[in-house]
Amino acid sequence: xxxxxxxxxxxxSTLNYVAGLIRRHRKAIGSPWRRLNPGQQALLVLVYxxxxxxxxxxxxxFAVSTTTA
Numbered sequence: 489x490x491x492x493x494x495x496x497x498x499x500x501s502t503l504n505y506v507a508g509l510i511r512r513h514r515k516a517i518g519s520p521w522r523r524l525n526p527g528q529q530a531l532l533v534l535v536y537x538x539x540x541x542x543x544x545x546x547x548x549x550f551a552v553s554t555t556t557a
Contacts, residue, residue, distance in 0.1 A: 506530035
């Protein structure tokens, strides 16, 4: 179980898998620096999919703007 602002029932291996996908995609497109690292970005995506939180709630939880979320 991973912890965000509240418990999210997602395994560490799932988080690592999604973070790996994000890392590979960033490398393939030559992505510049991002506010969230791939692990944080993966957790944001998983929280969004699992808990259906709004972008305002996600932005507040990850200390980023709504647009970044």
